[in-house]
Amino acid sequence: MEHRDIQLLKKILSECKDIIRYVNEVGEKHFFENEVYQRATAMSLLNIGEHANALTGDLWTEYKDIQWRKIVDLRNIAAHGYGE
Numbered sequence: 001m002e003h004r005d006i007q008l009l010k011k012i013l014s015e016c017k018d019i020i021r022y023v024n025e026v027g028e029k030h031f032f033e034n035e036v037y038q039r040a041t042a043m044s045l046l047n048i049g050e051h052a053n054a055l056t057g058d059l060w061t062e063y064k065d066i067q068w069r070k071i072v073d074l075r076n077i078a079a080h081g082y083g084e
Contacts, residue, residue, distance in 0.1 A: 001059065001062075002056055002058075002059075004054075004056070005055050005056055005059045008051045008052075008054055008055055009051075009055075011047070011051050012048050012051045012052065015044040015048045015051070016044075016048070018040070018044050019041050019044050019045070022037045022040055022041050022044075023037075023041075025037070042078055045074060045075065045078055046078055046079055048071060048075070049071055049072050049074055049075020049076070049078075049079075050075060052068050052071040052072050053072045053075070055068070
């Protein structure tokens with residue numbers, strides 16, 4: 001695995017941990033009532049999609065059980081508002 005992929009995967013993991021922390025800090029009910037936490041989560045999802053898109057094709061192929069394309073597509077939908 002390339003060094004760049006390792007660094008990107010660490011960033012993805014960090015963003016995932018942030019999302020879990022956001023929900024756990026306020027609980028599910030209050031999370032859905034709090035726009036700040038929702039926006040923070042959306043930003044983390046955008047970052048995850050950016051990082052996933054920057055991974056090498058070799059990594060995507062090696063870990064084909066992960067739906068990388070869907071992760072990147074979610075980022076594009078959130079960033080560009082496709083099908084609002």
